[in-house]
Amino acid sequence: VPAAPHSASGEQVATFDLSAVAPPARRARRWTPRRVVATPPAYDHPHGRRIMERLEAQGIEVERLRGPRLTGVRGESDRETYARAKNTMAIVVSPPSRRKLQPIAPSADWRFDLAEGCPAHCQYCYLAGSLSGPPVTRVYADLDDILDGLADYAGRGTITSPKPSRHHEGTTFEASCYTDPLAVEHLTGSWRRAVEHFGAWDAPVQLRWTTKFDDVDTFIGLAHHGRTRVRFSVNCLPVTTRFEGGTSRLGDRLAALRRLALDGYPVGLTIAPIMPIDDWRSMYGALIAGVAAAVDGVTGLDLTAELITHRFTPGSRDVLMGWYPRTRLEMNEETRTRKHGKFGAVKYVYPAPLMTEMRTWFEAEIARRLPGCRILYWT
Numbered sequence: 001v002p003a004a005p006h007s008a009s010g011e012q013v014a015t016f017d018l019s020a021v022a023p024p025a026r027r028a029r030r031w032t033p034r035r036v037v038a039t040p041p042a043y044d045h046p047h048g049r050r051i052m053e054r055l056e057a058q059g060i061e062v063e064r065l066r067g068p069r070l071t072g073v074r075g076e077s078d079r080e081t082y083a084r085a086k087n088t089m090a091i092v093v094s095p096p097s098r099r100k101l102q103p104i105a106p107s108a109d110w111r112f113d114l115a116e117g118c119p120a121h122c123q124y125c126y127l128a129g130s131l132s133g134p135p136v137t138r139v140y141a142d143l144d145d146i147l148d149g150l151a152d153y154a155g156r157g158t159i160t161s162p163k164p165s166r167h168h169e170g171t172t173f174e175a176s177c178y179t180d181p182l183a184v185e186h187l188t189g190s191w192r193r194a195v196e197h198f199g200a201w202d203a204p205v206q207l208r209w210t211t212k213f214d215d216v217d218t219f220i221g222l223a224h225h226g227r228t229r230v231r232f233s234v235n236c237l238p239v240t241t242r243f244e245g246g247t248s249r250l251g252d253r254l255a256a257l258r259r260l261a262l263d264g265y266p267v268g269l270t271i272a273p274i275m276p277i278d279d280w281r282s283m284y285g286a287l288i289a290g291v292a293a294a295v296d297g298v299t300g301l302d303l304t305a306e307l308i309t310h311r312f313t314p315g316s317r318d319v320l321m322g323w324y325p326r327t328r329l330e331m332n333e334e335t336r337t338r339k340h341g342k343f344g345a346v347k348y349v350y351p352a353p354l355m356t357e358m359r360t361w362f363e364a365e366i367a368r369r370l371p372g373c374r375i376l377y378w379t
C-alpha cells in the first residue's frame with residue numbers, strides 16, 4: 001500500500017483509497033448537463049430518439065432546436081462561453097467527414113467517433129486546440145450507421161510498429177479520440193451498444209477506449225467476448241488531484257478497472273501525461289503499486305500499458321491558458337525540445353536524456369510490479 005505521498009509543494013496528497021478496489025458501494029461519478037439540445041436531423045435516427053428518451057426518463061429536459069445550428073452558447077466573455085459550453089450537451093448527427101476513418105497509430109489501426117467534447121476540466125486537456133469553437137459535448141445520433149460503416153475497415157491494419165505483439169487483437173478501432181466515453185455513457189448508451197456490436201462481430205477486431213471515469217455498471221455482464229479493451233487513464237496523485245478537475249478519483253478508476261478485468265474484459269492503463277514532477281519516481285511508484293493492488297488475484301488478467309509523456313503545441317497552450325489562466329501546469333518552451341509532428345506541426349516535448357531516463361524507469365518498474373503487463377508503446 002503506497003504511503004501518503006507529498007506533492008511537489010509539500011502539501012499532503014491523499015493516499016489511494018485501496019478499499020475502493022472492492023466493488024464500490026457509492027455511485028460512480030455522473031455528469032448532469034445543465035442544458036441539452038437536439039438538432040432536427042438527430043430525431044431521424046433511432047439512436048437519437050433513444051438518447052432523448054433516456055434523458056427524459058432521467059428527468060433531463062431536451063430542448064428541440066428548429067435548425068441544425070447550435071445557438072445560445074456564446075457568453076459575454078471567453079470564461080462565460082467556456083462555462084456554458086462545458087455544461088451543454090448537443091445531440092447531433094456526425095459530420096460526413098467522420099465516416100472516412102483515419103489511422104491512429106500507435107493506439108489503434110483506426111479511429112471512429114461516437115461523440116466529441118468532454119465535460120471534465122483537465123488543465124492539460126488533449127482536446128484543446130484539436131476541436132474548434134466552444135467546448136460543447138456533442139453526442140452522435142447516427143450510431144447505427146457509424147457502427148455499420150466499420151465493417152469496411154476490418155482486416156485493414158495500419159499499425160506497423162509494434163504490431164507483432166498485437167497481431168492477435170485483430171484490427172483495432174479507437175473510440176475515445178475526441179471524448180471520454182464513460183463521462184457520457186449514462187446519457188447516451190452508445191458505448192454499451194458498441195461493445196455488443198464488436199462482441200457479435202464474426203471477425204478478429206477490437207474496440208478500444210480510454211477513460212478517466214468509473215461508471216462501468218452497465219458494462220458488467222455484457223456479451224463482450226473479449227473484443228473490447230477498456231483502458232483507464234491514470235497518473236500519479238499530485239497530477240490527478242491538481243490537474244484533472246471533474247473526473248473520477250484515481251482509486252475509483254482502479255476499482256472500475258478491477259471490475260471489468262474480473263468480468264473478462266482485456267483492460268489497460270494509459271499513463272498520461274507523464275510529468276517529471278518533484279520526486280516523480282516515488283509518485284509514479286505509488287501509482288504502479290496501486291495498480292498492482294487493483295489487479296491482484298484477477299484470473300486470466302490481460303493488461304496493457306500505454307505510456308505518454310506530456311507535450312504541448314503553441315495552439316494547445318494558448319487555448320489552455322485561456323481556459324485555465326491560473327494553471328500551474330508547466331508549459332515552458334525553453335525547457336523543452338521542439339519537434340515537428342505529422343504534417344509539420346510544432347510540438348514541445350521533454351529533452352531526450354530526460355525521456356530516456358523516464359522511459360527506462362517506467363519499463364523496469366512496470367516489469368517488476370506488473371510482470372504480466374504488456375507495454376504497447378512509449379511516446
Ligand code: SF4
Pocket residue numbers: 117118119120121122124125126127178179180212247
Ligand atoms: Fe480532456 Fe480527457 Fe480530461 Fe476530458 S477527461 S477534459 S477529454 S483530458
